[in-house]
Each structure stands twice: as C-alpha cells, then as structure tokens.
Amino acid sequence: MYQFTPDEIDRERANYQAVKQGADDIDAKRIGNLGEIAFEQFCREYLPAEMWEWENEDAIRRCNPESFSGHDFEVFGYEIDVKTSRDVSAFLPETLVENDSEDDIVVMVWHRDNEDSLIMLGWEHVETLQSKVETEAQFSGNSPAKLEHLATRPMNDLQDLGPNTANMNQTPTNPFQPGDRVEKRENDASVGVVVEVLPPETKVELYGQELDGEGVRVAFPSSLDEGPGDWRDISPALLSSYCDDQNISLYTYKHENLQFAEHPFVVGDYVIKSSHDDPNPAVVVDVAGDDVSIVYEGPRGDEVAPANLEAHCHEAALSIYSYAHDEVAFLASE
Structure with missing residues (x-):
C-alpha cells in the first residue's frame, strides 16, 4: 500500500475542476479527482513513462470539464478506473462489479475524512472480481x-x-x-511566473525536439496583465486554468534552464515594507536595477493597468517611495 498526501495545489485543483465540470x-467528484492524482503519482514514480497515460490530465491540471472517457488511465494497454471512497464497503467485489464492470482493472483508494491523506489499498482485475462474486453466489453457506x-x-x-523495464523511484x-x-x-x-510544472511523462516538443525531462510552463506578467481579471489575486493552483481560459501565451523551458528570480518584483505587484510593524499595503510602480518604487494604498491592477501606474501616480500627485528590493516583501494573500 502507498500513502499519498495532497498539497494545497492538489486540493484546490481537484475541487475547482469539480466545480467547473458542474x-x-x-x-x-473532488475526492475522486484526488484519487486520480494519487494514482498518477504512483505511475510517475514506479512505471515506465511511455507505457501509461492519464486520460484526465488536462482536465484536472487545468481545471476544465473532462472529455468523456470510460476509464481514467491506460497502463500497459489495460483500461484502469480509480475508485476512491471513505467507506471501505465500496471495495467489496460485488459493489465494485455493480458500479464498474467495463474496465480491465480497478484501483482502490481509501481516504480520510478530512481528505489530507489517501491510501492506495491495491488493484484487481475486473474479471477476478466477477469470478469472486459468482463463486460467492454459488457458495452453499453464508460469508462470515x-x-x-x-x-x-x-x-x-x-x-x-x-x-521488465520499470524504473523505480523516478521522483521528479x-x-x-x-x-x-x-x-x-x-x-x-x-x-x-510559473503556471504549470509538467511531470516528466508529459510529451512536450521544444524547438522541434521532444523535451527530455521535466518542463516548466511560464507566463510573463505583461501578458497576464492583459487578462480580464487581477491574476495576482488568483491562487497559484488555478493559474493554469486562468491562462487556458484566457488564451494567455505560455512558454515552456527545461527546468535546468531556469532559476528563481533574484529580483522577483514587477510593476503591479502588491507589497509591504518589511521593517514596518504594521505595514500598509503598497503597489509597485517601477523597478530599476536593485530599486523598487512603490505607492502606498495605490490603485489595484483591476483599477489602473500596471503599465499606466507610474503615469497615473504622477497625474494624481501620489507620493512614490523608492527602496532596495530586499526592503520590501510580497503582500500575503488573504
């Protein structure tokens, strides 16, 4: 058995996809999505990447309605459905056969009440489950x-x-x-801004060649600013859904070719002065080298486009303050 602990991104995507699907x-539906994410993690680490496919990958990663498929995964040519339940009786052979007799294999995933942990109990051929049900029906006595x-x-x-080619421990x-x-x-x-972290099994072409390894999809703030919403208020887990809905351009890189930004602030960011005991929120209006210019209690991105913030502050006679980039910090989301 394996234990899977979903993080906040997993939980938010699982729930939002259920909402988007109606x-x-x-x-x-949310816990079913988490069960699929748990099994995908198992496949990613223990099965050859080219020999399995997650049918609902795009739907769950980008929080879109599922395209119809009678099964969740295809592994070694077998159609696999993931069954997730808090009630262990849902995994009795008769119950499983009644609910799903069309797939080749059923994977059983149990979850805790608060959904903070899921246990992959195991898997079984549907034919074996059907045989078990038929045998019990013919058994002369009652089950204990x-x-x-x-x-x-x-x-x-x-x-x-x-x-016999499975590579163990393929942890990204x-x-x-x-x-x-x-x-x-x-x-x-x-x-x-990182929008999607692609697992190594995802087939992506980069400059005409298939990407070998783990890819990262990035959006640039200038493109995000052109969207209809204030992307800074969107949970990181849902950025991929937002970009997909709004057709915002994404760029794919090998993760080895990226590094964490030394100066992460851009115009339009919501920040605070780190040294203040009770800091007021501020908006970045300019970034020049190591310096960040901000306006306190300034207009948000959905009020004034970030590209126009500095001109707006001058026209409105708003005081602009300049600090070294390490003197400010991102405003924590509420």
Whole structure:
C-alpha cells in the first residue's frame, strides 16, 4: 500500500475542476479527482513513462470539464478506473462489479475524512472480481458476518503486467511550483511566473525536439496583465486554468534552464515594507536595477493597468517611495 498526501495545489485543483465540470456531487467528484492524482503519482514514480497515460490530465491540471472517457488511465494497454471512497464497503467485489464492470482493472483508494491523506489499498482485475462474486453466489453457506473479503493485489504487482523495464523511484527533481517567480539563467532575463510544472511523462516538443525531462510552463506578467481579471489575486493552483481560459501565451523551458528570480518584483505587484510593524499595503510602480518604487494604498491592477501606474501616480500627485528590493516583501494573500 502507498500513502499519498495532497498539497494545497492538489486540493484546490481537484475541487475547482469539480466545480467547473458542474458535478452534481462536488465532494464526491473532488475526492475522486484526488484519487486520480494519487494514482498518477504512483505511475510517475514506479512505471515506465511511455507505457501509461492519464486520460484526465488536462482536465484536472487545468481545471476544465473532462472529455468523456470510460476509464481514467491506460497502463500497459489495460483500461484502469480509480475508485476512491471513505467507506471501505465500496471495495467489496460485488459493489465494485455493480458500479464498474467495463474496465480491465480497478484501483482502490481509501481516504480520510478530512481528505489530507489517501491510501492506495491495491488493484484487481475486473474479471477476478466477477469470478469472486459468482463463486460467492454459488457458495452453499453464508460469508462470515464479521469478515468480508476484499479482493486486491499489492500496488507493486502492477509492474508485473508490463515488460521488465520499470524504473523505480523516478521522483521528479523539478524545484519549482506554480506561482514561483523565475528567470532564465542569463543576464538581463525577464521575470516570469510559473503556471504549470509538467511531470516528466508529459510529451512536450521544444524547438522541434521532444523535451527530455521535466518542463516548466511560464507566463510573463505583461501578458497576464492583459487578462480580464487581477491574476495576482488568483491562487497559484488555478493559474493554469486562468491562462487556458484566457488564451494567455505560455512558454515552456527545461527546468535546468531556469532559476528563481533574484529580483522577483514587477510593476503591479502588491507589497509591504518589511521593517514596518504594521505595514500598509503598497503597489509597485517601477523597478530599476536593485530599486523598487512603490505607492502606498495605490490603485489595484483591476483599477489602473500596471503599465499606466507610474503615469497615473504622477497625474494624481501620489507620493512614490523608492527602496532596495530586499526592503520590501510580497503582500500575503488573504
């Protein structure tokens, strides 16, 4: 068995995708999405990347409605459906067969009440479950009242279905997360915002060649500022959904070619003066070298376009203050 602990990005995406899809039961759809994310993590680390596919990857990563598919994953040519439940009785062979008899394999994932941890109990061929149900129906006696049989195979046995080429512990080494401010490893590089961190199994072409390794999709603030909403108020987990909805251009880089931005601030950012005991919120109106110019209680990006902020402050006679970049910090989101 394996334990999967979703982070805040996983939880927000799982819930928002359920909302965007218009699910009748948001709670059930959210936990189902988390179960798929848990199994995808298992596949990513323990199965050859070229031999499995997540049918709902784009839907969940970008919080879009699912395109119809009768199964969640295809692994070694087998159609796999992930069943997630807090109620262990949902994993009884008869219950599983009643709910899903069309796929090849069912993966069973149990979750805690507060959804902070999921346990992959195991997997089983649907044919084996059907055989178990038929055998019990023909059994002359009754099953023990206090002991029900859950037909499951250990998760690692899934590797045995494919060729003997599985690489263990393929944990990604990408250091970035959505929302991080990054720049290319070169002088005078522009600051970008990480929108998507692509797992190594995702097939992406870069300059006409398939990307080998882990890719990072980045949007630049000038493009984000052109969107209809204030992207700085959007959770990092939902930036990919926002960019997809608004057709905002994304640029893909190898993660080795990026670094965390030394000076992460750009015009329009919401900041505070770090040394103040009770700091007032401010807006960045200019960035020049190591210096950041700000206006306290200034207009937000949905009131005045960031590109026009400095001119607006001069016209409105608003006081502008300049500090070294390490004297200010991002305003914590509420």
